[in-house]
Amino acid sequence: MKFCFILALSLICVAGYAQTSFTTDPDKLAYNVSDVVSFWAAYDQLANAKTHADSVRIMDEAYLQKGTRGFKLYQKLSSSTPEQFVDVVRKHPKLLRSIRASSLSIPQYRKAVVAGARKLKQLYPDAKFPELFFCMGKFEVSGSREGDVLYIGAELNSLTDESPKDELTNPYIRANAGTIDRLKAVCLHETAHYQQKLTPKNHLEAALVEGGAEFVALHITGKSTMQPVFDQMTPELEQAIKREFTAVMEKPIDAKWFLAYGDPATNRPGMLGYVIGFRICEAYYKQATDKAAAIRNIISLENYREIYEKSGYGQ
Template sequence: MSHLASMWRLNMYMRYTLLLTCLLIVVQTSQAQVKVETVVGTDIKNFWRAYDKITATKDSNLQYTYLNELFIDKGTPGLKAMMQVRDYTPKQYIDAINRYPLFWKSVRKNTLKADGFAADIAIGISKLKKLYPQLKPAPVYFTVGVFRSGGTVSEGKVLIGSEISMADERTVTNEFPDEFKNLHSFFKTNPIKTLVFTNVHEYVHTQQKSTEVNTLLGQSVMEGAAEFMAVKSTGEHSPTFAKFINSIDNHRLKQVFAQQLLNNGYGYWLYSNQSNEFNQRDLGYYVGYLICEQYYQRASNKQQAIKQIIELDYNNEADLFAFVDQSKYFDQKASVLKTRYEASRPSVTNIKTFINGANNVDPSTTTVVIEFSDKMNKHSRNFEAGPLGIDHVMMVKKFLGFSEDGKQITIEVDLKPGRRYQLLLGSRFMNENGISIKPYLIDFTTAAQ
């Protein structure tokens, strides 16, 4: 080999080595920035410092002091946001720590792995950005909550409930009450293994116009959009519905969903353990995912389709209907389904105790009987304040129950003379097919004495 050739090879080797070194520096620097600036796990460390102090004493005052000083007061913006959106209180934290020691012991090691997921989360988000170049940056906060959210968003922040999303099949749940029964089966799916997927899903929510939509259809498409984009970005199957995707009767699912698609409440379709004929929760995610998937498959411009899926105004009925129609998920247009839905809604037909709107109702009245046009679901109901607010609410002292045929309810009330009262029967009143009532305002004034 000539001296010139040797020098050329040495020069190329040095240039390659320098380039590789620069690339490693860029990658390492990028990952360091992700860990410090984008993925924040300090709330977890603070929680365990507080936990150790709390569990070392029986003094309740000291327990609250440790919780506040070591965890809540030092909380990141993510923790403060999670506590606000899920209505977490110091008492709930203290109660959970004291009641479920085996759970906390079993999940501790997993939660302390949060920082180790930063690079993988960054990769997942970078893949999302390739699909959706308009992606705006959003910080990811690993927090610790009290079992009401594995992941959510607030004002452009991703909030991860580590006590749920970082659990696995070894996490102990036998201390939990019935209200947490869904966590037992959820933990068996090893949610920590799909943590990157969860983060990408929630990251999509930070890009959407809204995460609170006023109809079941809109909320399902909103959640389905995030699930669809997480699947496209990560290449993973959805952990939300992987357990039933091969066994569900899709024709029946579509039929039942179409009956309820414009309900103001989400029923058993989303965020609920309510029983249903499919024996599955979170079916709304699946329906929304299928709508988005079919929309994407039918689109000639895939990048524009992704933009539309993420940026759709799910609260705009016209835009939502056009999107759903283009997906061809339903056999009929959304406007036709809406007409059918409205015609099938149950309503209040009569108040047997007095005439609604009267201004001379007997203040000694103690029970009110309300009649419906259809047989109602006896396990679902809600009362709300009317337009005049809480000061004018007719308080329900006791719900005395439905009639045997499910077509009327009786409530116990306490009225005062010369007062105007209101009570709104809300969307969780629904018939046996799960179709919500047309909201009904009771509004009357009692006679003066």
């Protein structure tokens, strides 16, 4: 559960970008939460605003301008403005109040994320770990990566069981917004992307990039970042999308397979390319006699054709 709008394919498109700053030691994983702190400081200052212009200035100076390079990346990809963030606060009053404490508790999850990173290192000794940036975005992207930046949308990964979702007007964002207990899985999904050696050019490759990262995250943490999508799948729907996907899998990437949007009228979820890729990796891993080699290949995607061909998924 990663993207909607213009951000939907950002993760898919950056697998080949330069990677410059990282650690090979999971215990030294950089875990940056300063943007979350800055957001809530700006949020509190809004109470002193006398005009809309005051609110915009406060949000700009106290949050956007103070952003880390991870938050600057998000601002660039989403063409963010301080006006938009003021609007986010106006449109999500109850939801924001409900996630304040949990989003500020993100530092407490570093130990769990590092434990997951250690397991990834055991499975894939070549693993590298870029800096994780937790930021308060505009309720549109759960996670992304570009180069050595891993972006985690704290506002979509810090809900509690009591968080009201009625202020999320997009039905798929509403369904996929997750409680903070899945934070480790989201972080491992994005970290798995960092290991991948495949820059996707067609549907099959893009599905393996996304589904592979999801398989790795679930394998390590026992949690899925897109459980609501899996919950909507029926055997009949899965067979139908399998046939549709097989017919177009070698064609250039069509965003509709990877967007959060689906078709509510037919109860068809979004992000079906993720599901296909996950199922291919799952089938490949189940049939493998050498599980260690199989998981290394799923992580790196160095021999992605083998994953598809040995999975038997298209047969």
